[in-house]
Amino acid sequence: DTEVTQTPKHLVMGMTNKKSLKCEQHMGHRAMYWYKQKAKKPPELMFVYSYEKLSINESVPSRFSPECPNSSLLNLHLHALQPEDSALYLCASSQMGARTEAFFGQGTRLTVV
């Protein structure tokens, strides 16, 4: 199984809502990532988890809150988002950080209204 599964595929939320994005992998990868991607731009790293611990937070606003409940799951909790947070949110995993290839989910297309 070389898949990273993300749910939901699409999400529309109001600025006062709370929602969560979910990501799952069963490849035994110890590094997991959240990226944000705007149209026609490269992915922008948000968070890195290594061995279920937060390793990198790229100065992401606190309205985004990551969680790694176990080695297979990664969540991104969303609260009080702004319209400019609308983007494609990608989850990825890798065996050995940037020393090995990353596997990406299909993303969640988020629209904040």
Added chain:
Amino acid sequence: SQQGEEDPQALSIQEGENATMNCSYKTSINNLQWYRQNSGRGLVHLILIRSNEREKHSGRLRVTLDTSKKSSSLLITASRAADTASYFCARGAGNNRKLIWGLGTSLAVNP
């Protein structure tokens, strides 16, 4: 900016032609990776080339790495309409805990 640079930013070719994309970077690397992204979907890993390798092949893809010039190129031979996508290079950073991405090349292969 730590981002790598890719050129061209956009490339339009006819089916059957070859497509070449280039990537430059500024610091030493452990490896350099190439990914493809179809419109609005997740990225797919294509090739990882290590710093001690000069060339790598996978099917119709050929990647070269010149560490003295801090550059890499991705060649797609005999292109197909299905190769239409954005292509990104990425290198390790932050003690290899994360990837730094190039700006990408948007490739259009016309039938």
